Amino acid sequence: MAIETTRFDVLKTPEDRFAYLEAAFEAGDPSLVAHALGDLARSIGITAVAKDLT
Template identity: 65%
Template sequence: MTGKETFSRYDTADYLKTEEDIAAYLEACVEDGDPALIAAALGDIARARNAA
């Protein structure tokens, strides 16, 4: 096998393009009920809106 595989960094914020995407993502995180997940989701949303 020759060559090296490369992978790009995954960032959820890259996939939150519309208000509907953001609402669905946040709703799913809230349904999970984990406060740490909700906090991380809010950070993802802020990055998606370039409000870091």
């Protein structure tokens, strides 16, 4: 019997995204900031990020 799953995304709201990125910057580790930016891009969608930058 197959198990049904749903996508779980804790970075749904802009406030959640801001808090996550803020915590990464406060940690002071550049690799953590880079990882957080990647997480945010995947959360929003790479295409949406690219459109916002143009």
